[in-house]
Amino acid sequence: MSKNGTKISLNTWGASFRLSDLSSTREHSFTLEPDAAQMKSLREDLGLLGLKKLRFEGSFIPASKHDWQLKAKLGATVSQACVATLEPVTTRVDVIVERLYTSDFNDPALATAENESEIEVPKDDTVEPIPVSLTLLDVASEALVLALPDYPRASDAELPETLFTQQGTDAMTDEDTKPFASLKSLRDKLEKGD
Template sequence: MSKDGTKISLNTWGASIRLSDLSNTREHSFTLVPDAAQLKALREDLGLLGLKKLRFEGSFIPASKRDWHLKAKLGATASQACVATLEPVTTRIDVFVERLYTADFNDPALATAENESEIEVPEDDTVEPIPASLTLRDVASEALALALPDYPRAPDAELSETQFTQEGSDAMTDEDTKPFASLKSLRDKLEKGD
Protein backbone atom coordinates (compact mmCIF):
# COMPACT_ATOMS: atom_id res chain seq x y z
CA MET A 1 0.00 0.00 0.00
CA SER A 2 1.18 3.50 -0.71
CA LYS A 3 0.96 6.36 1.76
CA ASP A 4 -2.45 7.26 0.30
CA GLY A 5 -3.74 3.68 0.66
CA THR A 6 -3.47 2.47 -2.97
CA LYS A 7 -1.88 -0.92 -3.56
CA ILE A 8 1.58 -0.91 -5.16
CA SER A 9 2.49 -4.02 -7.12
CA LEU A 10 6.18 -4.81 -7.00
CA ASN A 11 5.60 -8.27 -8.49
CA THR A 12 4.58 -7.30 -12.02
CA TRP A 13 7.37 -7.65 -14.61
CA GLY A 14 6.90 -4.34 -16.44
CA ALA A 15 5.30 -2.25 -13.69
CA SER A 16 6.85 1.06 -12.68
CA ILE A 17 6.89 2.13 -9.07
CA ARG A 18 7.57 5.39 -7.30
CA LEU A 19 9.85 4.80 -4.33
CA SER A 20 8.38 7.87 -2.67
CA ASP A 21 5.03 6.01 -2.56
CA LEU A 22 6.46 3.16 -0.48
CA SER A 23 6.06 3.27 3.28
CA ASN A 24 9.50 3.87 4.80
CA THR A 25 8.56 2.08 8.02
CA ARG A 26 9.05 -1.42 6.62
CA GLU A 27 10.78 -3.57 4.02
CA HIS A 28 9.01 -4.22 0.69
CA SER A 29 9.72 -7.61 -0.92
CA PHE A 30 9.20 -8.57 -4.56
CA THR A 31 9.51 -11.59 -6.83
CA LEU A 32 9.55 -11.17 -10.61
CA VAL A 33 9.23 -14.10 -13.00
CA PRO A 34 8.54 -13.04 -16.61
CA ASP A 35 6.12 -15.01 -18.76
CA ALA A 36 7.13 -16.60 -22.08
CA ALA A 37 6.43 -13.47 -24.16
CA GLN A 38 8.39 -11.25 -21.75
CA LEU A 39 11.31 -13.72 -21.76
CA LYS A 40 11.30 -13.71 -25.56
CA ALA A 41 11.37 -9.90 -25.66
CA LEU A 42 14.27 -9.77 -23.17
CA ARG A 43 16.14 -12.49 -25.10
CA GLU A 44 15.79 -10.48 -28.31
CA ASP A 45 16.81 -7.21 -26.59
CA LEU A 46 20.02 -8.84 -25.31
CA GLY A 47 20.74 -10.76 -28.54
CA LEU A 48 20.66 -14.16 -26.84
CA LEU A 49 19.97 -17.51 -28.48
CA GLY A 50 17.92 -18.62 -25.48
CA LEU A 51 16.78 -17.47 -22.05
CA LYS A 52 14.89 -19.43 -19.40
CA LYS A 53 14.41 -19.80 -15.67
CA LEU A 54 14.71 -16.07 -15.03
CA ARG A 55 13.84 -15.03 -11.49
CA PHE A 56 14.52 -11.67 -9.84
CA GLU A 57 13.65 -11.42 -6.17
CA GLY A 58 14.61 -9.19 -3.33
CA SER A 59 13.57 -6.28 -1.15
CA PHE A 60 13.54 -2.53 -0.86
CA ILE A 61 14.84 -1.67 2.60
CA PRO A 62 14.46 1.86 3.97
CA ALA A 63 17.95 3.38 4.31
CA SER A 64 16.71 6.71 5.68
CA LYS A 65 13.56 8.78 5.52
CA ARG A 66 13.90 9.17 1.73
CA ASP A 67 16.60 6.68 0.65
CA TRP A 68 16.07 3.04 -0.35
CA HIS A 69 18.45 0.10 -0.42
CA LEU A 70 17.66 -2.57 -3.03
CA LYS A 71 19.02 -6.03 -2.27
CA ALA A 72 18.09 -8.77 -4.71
CA LYS A 73 19.19 -11.96 -6.41
CA LEU A 74 18.94 -12.60 -10.15
CA GLY A 75 18.97 -16.12 -11.52
CA ALA A 76 18.69 -17.15 -15.16
CA THR A 77 19.91 -19.64 -17.73
CA ALA A 78 21.10 -17.99 -20.94
CA SER A 79 22.40 -19.31 -24.27
CA GLN A 80 24.80 -17.27 -26.39
CA ALA A 81 26.69 -17.98 -29.59
CA CYS A 82 30.27 -19.21 -29.11
CA VAL A 83 32.75 -16.58 -30.33
CA ALA A 84 34.76 -19.23 -32.19
CA THR A 85 32.20 -21.69 -33.57
CA LEU A 86 28.82 -19.90 -33.20
CA GLU A 87 27.53 -23.03 -31.42
CA PRO A 88 25.18 -22.38 -28.47
CA VAL A 89 26.93 -21.90 -25.11
CA THR A 90 24.68 -22.19 -22.05
CA THR A 91 25.55 -20.24 -18.91
CA ARG A 92 23.85 -20.29 -15.52
CA ILE A 93 23.70 -16.79 -14.03
CA ASP A 94 23.28 -16.30 -10.28
CA VAL A 95 24.20 -12.79 -9.17
CA PHE A 96 23.52 -10.52 -6.22
CA VAL A 97 22.14 -7.11 -7.19
CA GLU A 98 22.50 -4.17 -4.87
CA ARG A 99 21.57 -0.51 -5.36
CA LEU A 100 21.25 2.45 -3.05
CA TYR A 101 18.75 4.99 -4.31
CA THR A 102 19.51 8.25 -2.53
CA ALA A 103 18.05 11.74 -2.58
CA ASP A 104 21.51 13.22 -1.84
CA PHE A 105 23.20 11.84 -4.95
CA ASN A 106 25.87 14.09 -6.47
CA ASP A 107 26.69 13.06 -10.01
CA PRO A 108 30.35 13.95 -10.72
CA ALA A 109 29.63 13.90 -14.47
CA LEU A 110 27.23 16.80 -14.02
CA ALA A 111 29.66 18.83 -11.91
CA THR A 112 31.32 21.67 -13.75
CA ALA A 113 35.06 21.22 -13.85
CA GLU A 114 37.58 23.48 -15.49
CA ASN A 115 39.14 20.49 -17.18
CA GLU A 116 36.88 17.58 -18.17
CA SER A 117 39.71 15.13 -17.51
CA GLU A 118 39.42 16.04 -13.81
CA ILE A 119 35.92 14.56 -13.47
CA GLU A 120 36.09 11.67 -11.05
CA VAL A 121 34.27 8.41 -11.56
CA PRO A 122 32.55 7.35 -8.35
CA GLU A 123 34.10 4.33 -6.65
CA ASP A 124 30.72 2.86 -5.72
CA ASP A 125 28.65 2.19 -8.84
CA THR A 126 25.71 0.86 -6.80
CA VAL A 127 24.69 4.36 -5.64
CA GLU A 128 22.12 6.07 -7.84
CA PRO A 129 19.78 9.03 -7.57
CA ILE A 130 16.18 8.27 -6.64
CA PRO A 131 14.35 8.05 -9.98
CA ALA A 132 10.93 9.59 -10.54
CA SER A 133 9.76 6.04 -11.23
CA LEU A 134 11.60 2.73 -11.28
CA THR A 135 10.89 -0.36 -13.37
CA LEU A 136 12.35 -3.46 -11.74
CA ARG A 137 12.41 -5.16 -15.15
CA ASP A 138 15.05 -2.62 -16.23
CA VAL A 139 17.16 -3.32 -13.13
CA ALA A 140 16.94 -7.07 -13.81
CA SER A 141 17.78 -6.61 -17.52
CA GLU A 142 20.83 -4.48 -16.71
CA ALA A 143 22.06 -6.96 -14.09
CA LEU A 144 21.64 -9.85 -16.54
CA ALA A 145 23.45 -8.00 -19.34
CA LEU A 146 26.39 -7.23 -17.03
CA ALA A 147 26.58 -10.82 -15.76
CA LEU A 148 26.65 -12.50 -19.20
CA PRO A 149 30.07 -13.65 -20.46
CA ASP A 150 31.57 -11.12 -22.87
CA TYR A 151 33.13 -13.84 -25.02
CA PRO A 152 31.23 -17.11 -24.54
CA ARG A 153 33.23 -20.07 -25.70
CA ALA A 154 32.28 -23.72 -26.12
CA PRO A 155 34.54 -26.07 -24.11
CA ASP A 156 36.09 -27.69 -27.21
CA ALA A 157 36.21 -24.56 -29.38
CA GLU A 158 39.56 -23.55 -30.81
CA LEU A 159 40.35 -20.57 -32.94
CA SER A 160 41.94 -21.56 -36.20
CA GLU A 161 45.01 -19.73 -37.39
CA THR A 162 44.31 -17.38 -40.29
CA GLN A 163 47.16 -16.01 -42.37
CA PHE A 164 47.08 -12.95 -44.60
CA THR A 165 49.97 -11.82 -46.78
CA GLN A 166 50.87 -10.20 -50.04
CA GLU A 167 51.29 -12.43 -53.04
CA GLY A 168 54.84 -13.82 -53.25
CA SER A 169 55.59 -13.26 -49.53
CA ASP A 170 55.60 -15.69 -46.65
CA ALA A 171 52.72 -15.26 -44.23
CA MET A 172 53.52 -14.03 -40.75
CA THR A 173 52.77 -16.67 -38.13
CA ASP A 174 52.09 -16.41 -34.42
CA GLU A 175 55.68 -17.58 -33.90
CA ASP A 176 56.95 -14.53 -35.82
CA THR A 177 55.21 -12.14 -33.43
CA LYS A 178 57.09 -13.36 -30.38
CA PRO A 179 59.73 -11.00 -28.92
CA PHE A 180 62.77 -12.91 -30.16
CA ALA A 181 61.33 -13.99 -33.52
CA SER A 182 63.33 -11.32 -35.37
CA LEU A 183 66.55 -12.50 -33.72
CA LYS A 184 65.75 -16.07 -34.76
CA SER A 185 65.14 -14.85 -38.31
CA LEU A 186 68.48 -13.01 -38.31
CA ARG A 187 70.27 -16.10 -36.96
CA ASP A 188 68.70 -18.26 -39.67
CA LYS A 189 69.84 -15.80 -42.38
CA LEU A 190 73.37 -15.71 -40.98
CA GLU A 191 73.56 -19.52 -40.88
CA LYS A 192 72.42 -19.72 -44.53
CA GLY A 193 75.11 -17.22 -45.49
CA ASP A 194 77.93 -19.48 -44.15
Protein backbone atom coordinates in the same frame (compact mmCIF):
# COMPACT_ATOMS: atom_id res chain seq x y z
CA MET B 1 -0.46 -0.31 0.75
CA SER B 2 0.94 3.06 -0.14
CA LYS B 3 0.60 6.17 1.94
CA ASN B 4 -2.48 7.16 -0.08
CA GLY B 5 -4.15 3.75 0.34
CA THR B 6 -3.52 2.19 -3.09
CA LYS B 7 -1.92 -1.25 -3.20
CA ILE B 8 1.61 -1.41 -4.61
CA SER B 9 2.64 -4.67 -6.22
CA LEU B 10 6.37 -5.18 -6.52
CA ASN B 11 5.76 -8.70 -7.85
CA THR B 12 4.32 -7.68 -11.22
CA TRP B 13 6.76 -8.08 -14.10
CA GLY B 14 7.27 -4.74 -15.85
CA ALA B 15 5.21 -2.69 -13.38
CA SER B 16 6.47 0.72 -12.30
CA PHE B 17 6.10 2.20 -8.85
CA ARG B 18 7.33 5.13 -6.80
CA LEU B 19 9.65 4.50 -3.87
CA SER B 20 7.96 7.37 -2.05
CA ASP B 21 4.74 5.30 -2.04
CA LEU B 22 6.40 2.54 0.03
CA SER B 23 6.06 2.62 3.79
CA SER B 24 9.43 3.60 5.24
CA THR B 25 8.71 1.69 8.45
CA ARG B 26 9.29 -1.79 7.01
CA GLU B 27 11.09 -3.89 4.42
CA HIS B 28 9.32 -4.64 1.10
CA SER B 29 10.14 -7.98 -0.54
CA PHE B 30 9.54 -9.01 -4.15
CA THR B 31 9.94 -12.03 -6.42
CA LEU B 32 9.77 -11.66 -10.20
CA GLU B 33 9.53 -14.59 -12.58
CA PRO B 34 8.43 -13.68 -16.10
CA ASP B 35 6.02 -15.84 -18.06
CA ALA B 36 6.94 -17.31 -21.48
CA ALA B 37 5.83 -14.24 -23.46
CA GLN B 38 7.71 -11.85 -21.16
CA MET B 39 10.79 -14.09 -21.32
CA LYS B 40 10.66 -14.10 -25.13
CA SER B 41 10.33 -10.31 -25.24
CA LEU B 42 13.30 -9.84 -22.89
CA ARG B 43 15.39 -12.38 -24.84
CA GLU B 44 14.71 -10.49 -28.08
CA ASP B 45 15.39 -7.09 -26.46
CA LEU B 46 18.78 -8.30 -25.21
CA GLY B 47 19.68 -10.11 -28.44
CA LEU B 48 20.12 -13.50 -26.77
CA LEU B 49 19.74 -16.89 -28.44
CA GLY B 50 18.04 -18.29 -25.35
CA LEU B 51 16.87 -17.24 -21.90
CA LYS B 52 15.36 -19.46 -19.21
CA LYS B 53 15.08 -19.90 -15.45
CA LEU B 54 15.04 -16.13 -14.87
CA ARG B 55 14.28 -15.12 -11.29
CA PHE B 56 14.81 -11.74 -9.65
CA GLU B 57 14.09 -11.57 -5.93
CA GLY B 58 15.02 -9.27 -3.12
CA SER B 59 13.93 -6.48 -0.83
CA PHE B 60 13.75 -2.73 -0.52
CA ILE B 61 15.03 -1.80 2.93
CA PRO B 62 14.52 1.69 4.34
CA ALA B 63 17.93 3.38 4.64
CA SER B 64 16.49 6.61 6.02
CA LYS B 65 13.17 8.45 5.89
CA HIS B 66 13.51 8.94 2.10
CA ASP B 67 16.35 6.62 0.99
CA TRP B 68 16.06 2.95 0.02
CA GLN B 69 18.54 0.09 -0.14
CA LEU B 70 17.82 -2.57 -2.78
CA LYS B 71 19.32 -5.99 -2.03
CA ALA B 72 18.45 -8.68 -4.53
CA LYS B 73 19.65 -11.75 -6.38
CA LEU B 74 19.29 -12.33 -10.11
CA GLY B 75 19.53 -15.80 -11.58
CA ALA B 76 19.15 -16.85 -15.23
CA THR B 77 20.43 -19.29 -17.81
CA VAL B 78 21.33 -17.57 -21.09
CA SER B 79 22.53 -18.68 -24.51
CA GLN B 80 24.66 -16.40 -26.65
CA ALA B 81 26.44 -16.91 -29.96
CA CYS B 82 30.10 -17.96 -29.69
CA VAL B 83 32.35 -15.16 -30.99
CA ALA B 84 34.44 -17.69 -32.95
CA THR B 85 31.92 -20.21 -34.33
CA LEU B 86 28.48 -18.60 -33.72
CA GLU B 87 27.43 -21.84 -32.00
CA PRO B 88 25.23 -21.38 -28.89
CA VAL B 89 27.14 -20.91 -25.63
CA THR B 90 25.12 -21.45 -22.45
CA THR B 91 26.03 -19.52 -19.30
CA ARG B 92 24.48 -19.59 -15.84
CA VAL B 93 24.23 -16.12 -14.32
CA ASP B 94 23.85 -15.69 -10.56
CA VAL B 95 24.58 -12.17 -9.34
CA ILE B 96 23.88 -10.06 -6.29
CA VAL B 97 22.26 -6.73 -7.14
CA GLU B 98 22.63 -3.85 -4.69
CA ARG B 99 21.54 -0.26 -5.13
CA LEU B 100 21.13 2.67 -2.80
CA TYR B 101 18.48 5.08 -4.00
CA THR B 102 19.17 8.35 -2.22
CA SER B 103 17.76 11.87 -2.21
CA ASP B 104 21.29 13.16 -1.43
CA PHE B 105 22.80 12.06 -4.75
CA ASN B 106 25.36 14.40 -6.32
CA ASP B 107 26.10 13.46 -9.92
CA PRO B 108 29.72 14.39 -10.75
CA ALA B 109 28.83 14.47 -14.45
CA LEU B 110 26.45 17.35 -13.76
CA ALA B 111 29.04 19.33 -11.80
CA THR B 112 30.36 22.40 -13.52
CA ALA B 113 33.92 21.75 -14.63
CA GLU B 114 36.12 23.90 -16.84
CA ASN B 115 37.65 20.82 -18.37
CA GLU B 116 35.80 17.54 -18.96
CA SER B 117 38.89 15.66 -17.79
CA GLU B 118 38.25 17.07 -14.31
CA ILE B 119 34.94 15.21 -13.95
CA GLU B 120 35.37 12.38 -11.50
CA VAL B 121 33.73 9.02 -12.01
CA PRO B 122 32.06 7.90 -8.79
CA LYS B 123 33.80 5.03 -7.04
CA ASP B 124 30.52 3.47 -5.94
CA ASP B 125 28.30 2.78 -8.93
CA THR B 126 25.57 1.28 -6.75
CA VAL B 127 24.42 4.71 -5.50
CA GLU B 128 21.71 6.32 -7.61
CA PRO B 129 19.30 9.21 -7.24
CA ILE B 130 15.75 8.33 -6.27
CA PRO B 131 13.91 7.96 -9.58
CA VAL B 132 10.50 9.45 -10.23
CA SER B 133 9.35 5.88 -10.83
CA LEU B 134 11.18 2.57 -10.79
CA THR B 135 10.64 -0.55 -12.89
CA LEU B 136 12.24 -3.68 -11.47
CA LEU B 137 12.33 -5.15 -15.00
CA ASP B 138 14.80 -2.40 -15.95
CA VAL B 139 16.97 -3.10 -12.90
CA ALA B 140 16.95 -6.85 -13.65
CA SER B 141 17.73 -6.29 -17.36
CA GLU B 142 20.65 -3.99 -16.55
CA ALA B 143 22.08 -6.45 -14.02
CA LEU B 144 21.73 -9.30 -16.50
CA VAL B 145 23.45 -7.40 -19.31
CA LEU B 146 26.34 -6.43 -17.02
CA ALA B 147 26.77 -10.06 -15.91
CA LEU B 148 26.83 -11.58 -19.41
CA PRO B 149 30.18 -12.63 -20.88
CA ASP B 150 31.41 -9.97 -23.31
CA TYR B 151 32.93 -12.55 -25.65
CA PRO B 152 31.21 -15.90 -25.14
CA ARG B 153 33.30 -18.71 -26.54
CA ALA B 154 32.55 -22.39 -26.88
CA SER B 155 35.05 -24.59 -25.04
CA ASP B 156 36.16 -26.32 -28.26
CA ALA B 157 36.18 -23.20 -30.46
CA GLU B 158 39.41 -22.49 -32.25
CA LEU B 159 40.09 -19.86 -34.84
CA PRO B 160 41.88 -21.20 -37.90
CA GLU B 161 45.28 -19.70 -38.59
CA THR B 162 45.17 -17.33 -41.55
CA LEU B 163 48.40 -16.25 -43.21
CA PHE B 164 48.86 -13.17 -45.37
CA THR B 165 52.00 -12.25 -47.27
CA GLN B 166 53.36 -10.71 -50.43
CA GLN B 167 53.78 -12.98 -53.39
CA GLY B 168 57.15 -14.73 -53.34
CA THR B 169 57.77 -14.39 -49.58
CA ASP B 170 57.06 -16.69 -46.67
CA ALA B 171 54.18 -15.68 -44.42
CA MET B 172 54.96 -14.76 -40.83
CA THR B 173 53.46 -17.29 -38.42
CA ASP B 174 52.64 -17.05 -34.74
CA GLU B 175 55.80 -19.08 -34.11
CA ASP B 176 57.88 -16.34 -35.79
CA THR B 177 56.58 -13.70 -33.38
CA LYS B 178 57.80 -15.50 -30.29
CA PRO B 179 60.92 -14.28 -28.54
CA PHE B 180 64.05 -15.85 -29.96
CA ALA B 181 62.25 -16.73 -33.22
CA SER B 182 64.78 -14.67 -35.13
CA LEU B 183 67.64 -16.49 -33.38
CA LYS B 184 66.07 -19.81 -34.36
CA SER B 185 65.82 -18.60 -37.95
CA LEU B 186 69.47 -17.53 -37.89
CA ARG B 187 70.50 -20.89 -36.42
CA ASP B 188 68.53 -22.71 -39.13
CA LYS B 189 70.25 -20.64 -41.86
CA LEU B 190 73.68 -21.34 -40.37
CA GLU B 191 72.96 -25.07 -40.17
CA LYS B 192 71.85 -25.11 -43.85
CA GLY B 193 75.10 -23.39 -44.78
CA ASP B 194 77.20 -26.25 -43.34
